Amino acid sequence: MSVDSVVTLDVGQTGSGILTVSMTADKQVVDQTPNLISAFRFEDAIAAGWIVSGPNVTADGGIQISISHGFSDLDQASQLFAQLGGINGPFKQISITRKGSNNNSIYTLNGTLQVDGGLAAFSDAELTKVLGTEPFAQNLELANTDLSSAMKIDFVAKLPGKTQQTTGLVAENMVTWQVPLDGSALLVTTTSKNTAIKAIAAQFTSLFFKFLLIVWLVGMAITIVTIAYKRRSELRTPTE
DSSP states (O other): OOEEEEEEEEEOTTSOEEEEEEEEEOHHHHHHSTTHHHHOOOHHHHHTTOEEEEEEEOTTSOEEEEEEEEESSHHHHHHHHTTTTGGGSSEEEEEEEEEEOSSEEEEEEEEEEOOSSGGGGGSOHHHHHHHSSOTTHHHHHHTTOOHHHHEEEEEEEEOSSEEEEESSEEETTEEEEEOOOSSOOEEEEEEEEEEOHHHHHHHHHHHHHHHHHHHHHHHHHHHHHHHHHHHHHHHHSOOO
Protein backbone atom coordinates (compact mmCIF):
# COMPACT_ATOMS: atom_id res chain seq x y z
CA MET A 1 0.00 0.00 0.00
CA SER A 2 1.59 3.26 -1.09
CA VAL A 3 0.79 6.83 -2.05
CA ASP A 4 3.50 8.65 -3.98
CA SER A 5 3.48 12.40 -4.51
CA VAL A 6 5.76 14.70 -6.48
CA VAL A 7 5.69 18.46 -5.99
CA THR A 8 7.46 20.25 -8.84
CA LEU A 9 8.50 23.90 -8.88
CA ASP A 10 9.34 25.01 -12.43
CA VAL A 11 10.69 28.56 -12.70
CA GLY A 12 11.20 30.24 -16.08
CA GLN A 13 13.76 32.81 -17.21
CA THR A 14 11.67 35.81 -16.12
CA GLY A 15 10.67 34.44 -12.71
CA SER A 16 7.26 33.20 -13.78
CA GLY A 17 6.43 29.50 -13.83
CA ILE A 18 4.21 26.74 -12.52
CA LEU A 19 3.83 24.69 -9.32
CA THR A 20 2.49 21.16 -9.85
CA VAL A 21 1.45 18.46 -7.39
CA SER A 22 1.04 14.91 -8.74
CA MET A 23 -0.27 12.12 -6.53
CA THR A 24 -0.56 8.41 -7.32
CA ALA A 25 -2.24 5.87 -5.03
CA ASP A 26 -1.80 2.18 -5.82
CA LYS A 27 -4.56 -0.40 -6.26
CA GLN A 28 -4.29 -1.62 -2.67
CA VAL A 29 -5.13 1.84 -1.34
CA VAL A 30 -8.11 2.07 -3.70
CA ASP A 31 -9.36 -1.40 -2.75
CA GLN A 32 -9.14 -0.65 0.97
CA THR A 33 -10.88 2.72 0.64
CA PRO A 34 -14.38 2.33 -0.86
CA ASN A 35 -15.70 5.33 -2.81
CA LEU A 36 -12.26 6.98 -2.66
CA ILE A 37 -12.56 8.56 -6.10
CA SER A 38 -15.99 10.07 -5.44
CA ALA A 39 -14.83 11.34 -2.05
CA PHE A 40 -12.34 13.81 -3.50
CA ARG A 41 -13.44 17.44 -3.33
CA PHE A 42 -11.58 20.14 -5.23
CA GLU A 43 -13.99 23.07 -5.02
CA ASP A 44 -11.74 25.07 -2.70
CA ALA A 45 -8.63 24.37 -4.79
CA ILE A 46 -10.37 25.40 -8.01
CA ALA A 47 -11.69 28.55 -6.33
CA ALA A 48 -8.11 29.39 -5.34
CA GLY A 49 -6.96 29.15 -8.95
CA TRP A 50 -5.61 25.60 -9.05
CA ILE A 51 -6.16 23.52 -12.19
CA VAL A 52 -7.20 19.94 -11.39
CA SER A 53 -6.59 16.91 -13.58
CA GLY A 54 -8.23 13.67 -12.42
CA PRO A 55 -8.79 11.59 -10.50
CA ASN A 56 -7.89 9.14 -13.27
CA VAL A 57 -7.66 5.37 -12.97
CA THR A 58 -4.17 4.00 -13.71
CA ALA A 59 -3.43 0.85 -15.70
CA ASP A 60 -2.87 -1.19 -12.52
CA GLY A 61 -6.11 -0.05 -10.87
CA GLY A 62 -4.74 2.82 -8.82
CA ILE A 63 -5.65 6.48 -9.15
CA GLN A 64 -3.71 9.55 -10.19
CA ILE A 65 -4.46 13.21 -9.51
CA SER A 66 -2.59 16.32 -10.57
CA ILE A 67 -3.15 19.93 -9.56
CA SER A 68 -1.19 22.92 -10.81
CA HIS A 69 -1.07 26.67 -10.38
CA GLY A 70 0.85 29.17 -12.46
CA PHE A 71 2.64 32.17 -10.96
CA SER A 72 3.71 35.44 -12.53
CA ASP A 73 6.55 36.19 -10.13
CA LEU A 74 8.60 34.58 -7.36
CA ASP A 75 6.61 36.20 -4.54
CA GLN A 76 3.46 34.52 -5.78
CA ALA A 77 5.32 31.20 -6.04
CA SER A 78 6.35 31.48 -2.38
CA GLN A 79 2.74 32.19 -1.40
CA LEU A 80 1.49 29.08 -3.22
CA PHE A 81 3.61 26.83 -1.01
CA ALA A 82 1.71 28.12 2.02
CA GLN A 83 -1.43 26.50 0.54
CA LEU A 84 0.20 23.06 0.45
CA GLY A 85 -0.30 21.64 3.92
CA GLY A 86 -0.59 24.77 6.04
CA ILE A 87 1.37 25.26 9.27
CA ASN A 88 1.87 21.52 9.87
CA GLY A 89 3.85 21.07 6.71
CA PRO A 90 5.33 19.67 4.68
CA PHE A 91 6.49 22.98 3.14
CA LYS A 92 7.53 25.58 5.67
CA GLN A 93 8.78 29.10 5.00
CA ILE A 94 9.58 28.33 1.38
CA SER A 95 10.94 31.39 -0.43
CA ILE A 96 12.38 31.95 -3.89
CA THR A 97 14.35 35.09 -4.68
CA ARG A 98 16.31 36.46 -7.60
CA LYS A 99 19.09 39.04 -7.80
CA GLY A 100 20.30 40.58 -11.03
CA SER A 101 18.74 40.90 -14.48
CA ASN A 102 16.88 38.40 -16.63
CA ASN A 103 20.09 37.65 -18.55
CA ASN A 104 22.48 37.44 -15.59
CA SER A 105 20.91 36.50 -12.27
CA ILE A 106 21.24 34.44 -9.09
CA TYR A 107 18.23 32.39 -7.95
CA THR A 108 17.97 31.25 -4.33
CA LEU A 109 15.49 28.75 -2.90
CA ASN A 110 15.20 28.40 0.89
CA GLY A 111 12.87 26.68 3.32
CA THR A 112 12.22 23.59 5.42
CA LEU A 113 10.55 20.26 4.68
CA GLN A 114 8.86 18.90 7.81
CA VAL A 115 5.63 17.07 8.65
CA ASP A 116 4.20 17.68 12.13
CA GLY A 117 1.73 15.20 13.59
CA GLY A 118 1.93 12.43 11.01
CA LEU A 119 -1.30 11.95 9.06
CA ALA A 120 -2.90 14.87 10.91
CA ALA A 121 -0.73 17.20 8.82
CA PHE A 122 -2.63 16.12 5.70
CA SER A 123 -6.11 16.63 7.12
CA ASP A 124 -8.13 19.40 8.73
CA ALA A 125 -9.67 19.53 12.19
CA GLU A 126 -13.27 19.13 10.97
CA LEU A 127 -12.52 15.98 8.95
CA THR A 128 -10.58 14.42 11.83
CA LYS A 129 -13.48 15.18 14.19
CA VAL A 130 -15.98 13.49 11.87
CA LEU A 131 -13.83 10.39 11.35
CA GLY A 132 -12.69 10.19 14.96
CA THR A 133 -9.13 9.77 13.73
CA GLU A 134 -6.84 10.91 10.92
CA PRO A 135 -7.81 9.83 7.39
CA PHE A 136 -6.30 6.43 6.43
CA ALA A 137 -5.05 5.83 9.98
CA GLN A 138 -7.03 2.59 10.12
CA ASN A 139 -5.61 1.54 6.75
CA LEU A 140 -2.07 1.88 8.11
CA GLU A 141 -3.05 -0.06 11.21
CA LEU A 142 -4.56 -2.91 9.22
CA ALA A 143 -1.55 -3.04 6.93
CA ASN A 144 0.77 -3.04 9.95
CA THR A 145 2.88 -0.26 8.48
CA ASP A 146 3.86 3.32 9.28
CA LEU A 147 3.47 6.58 7.39
CA SER A 148 7.05 6.63 6.06
CA SER A 149 6.59 3.20 4.50
CA ALA A 150 3.18 3.92 3.00
CA MET A 151 3.78 7.43 1.66
CA LYS A 152 6.50 9.19 -0.28
CA ILE A 153 6.71 12.88 -1.13
CA ASP A 154 9.40 14.23 -3.44
CA PHE A 155 10.05 17.92 -3.94
CA VAL A 156 11.62 18.81 -7.29
CA ALA A 157 12.92 22.29 -8.14
CA LYS A 158 13.80 23.47 -11.62
CA LEU A 159 15.51 26.86 -11.48
CA PRO A 160 16.96 28.75 -14.45
CA GLY A 161 20.68 28.38 -15.03
CA LYS A 162 23.23 26.06 -13.46
CA THR A 163 23.03 24.85 -9.86
CA GLN A 164 25.85 26.35 -7.79
CA GLN A 165 25.04 24.97 -4.34
CA THR A 166 22.27 22.77 -2.93
CA THR A 167 21.26 20.45 -0.10
CA GLY A 168 19.36 18.21 -2.54
CA LEU A 169 20.27 15.70 -5.23
CA VAL A 170 21.07 17.18 -8.65
CA ALA A 171 20.20 15.40 -11.89
CA GLU A 172 19.88 17.10 -15.28
CA ASN A 173 19.75 20.49 -13.58
CA MET A 174 16.80 19.44 -11.43
CA VAL A 175 17.19 19.31 -7.65
CA THR A 176 15.22 16.73 -5.64
CA TRP A 177 14.52 16.31 -1.92
CA GLN A 178 12.50 13.58 -0.22
CA VAL A 179 10.23 14.99 2.45
CA PRO A 180 10.87 13.34 5.86
CA LEU A 181 7.62 12.02 7.34
CA ASP A 182 8.92 11.18 10.80
CA GLY A 183 8.73 14.74 12.14
CA SER A 184 12.36 15.60 11.45
CA ALA A 185 13.28 18.73 9.51
CA LEU A 186 15.17 18.89 6.22
CA LEU A 187 16.61 22.22 5.13
CA VAL A 188 16.00 23.19 1.53
CA THR A 189 18.72 25.42 0.12
CA THR A 190 19.62 25.87 -3.53
CA THR A 191 21.43 28.55 -5.47
CA SER A 192 21.61 28.68 -9.25
CA LYS A 193 23.29 31.12 -11.61
CA ASN A 194 21.51 31.95 -14.83
CA THR A 195 23.51 33.55 -17.62
CA ALA A 196 21.58 33.73 -20.87
CA ILE A 197 24.54 33.63 -23.26
CA LYS A 198 22.37 33.85 -26.38
CA ALA A 199 20.54 36.91 -25.09
CA ILE A 200 23.79 38.62 -24.07
CA ALA A 201 25.35 37.79 -27.45
CA ALA A 202 22.27 39.15 -29.20
CA GLN A 203 22.48 42.36 -27.19
CA PHE A 204 26.20 42.72 -28.02
CA THR A 205 25.53 42.09 -31.71
CA SER A 206 22.73 44.64 -31.67
CA LEU A 207 24.96 47.24 -30.02
CA PHE A 208 27.78 46.45 -32.46
CA PHE A 209 25.58 47.03 -35.50
CA LYS A 210 24.20 50.20 -33.94
CA PHE A 211 27.78 51.40 -33.50
CA LEU A 212 28.57 50.59 -37.16
CA LEU A 213 25.44 52.44 -38.24
CA ILE A 214 26.46 55.52 -36.27
CA VAL A 215 29.99 55.39 -37.70
CA TRP A 216 28.58 55.05 -41.22
CA LEU A 217 26.19 57.98 -40.71
CA VAL A 218 28.97 60.16 -39.31
CA GLY A 219 31.22 59.17 -42.20
CA MET A 220 28.53 60.00 -44.73
CA ALA A 221 27.93 63.35 -43.06
CA ILE A 222 31.64 64.20 -43.22
CA THR A 223 31.78 63.16 -46.88
CA ILE A 224 28.77 65.30 -47.77
CA VAL A 225 30.20 68.32 -45.96
CA THR A 226 33.58 67.83 -47.67
CA ILE A 227 32.02 67.61 -51.14
CA ALA A 228 29.87 70.67 -50.50
CA TYR A 229 32.90 72.63 -49.31
CA LYS A 230 34.90 71.70 -52.42
CA ARG A 231 32.05 72.75 -54.70
CA ARG A 232 31.78 76.10 -52.98
CA SER A 233 35.53 76.56 -53.33
CA GLU A 234 35.36 75.78 -57.05
CA LEU A 235 32.56 78.29 -57.56
CA ARG A 236 34.60 81.02 -55.87
CA THR A 237 37.73 80.39 -58.02
CA PRO A 238 37.85 83.01 -60.89
CA THR A 239 38.05 81.58 -64.42
CA GLU A 240 40.78 82.74 -66.81
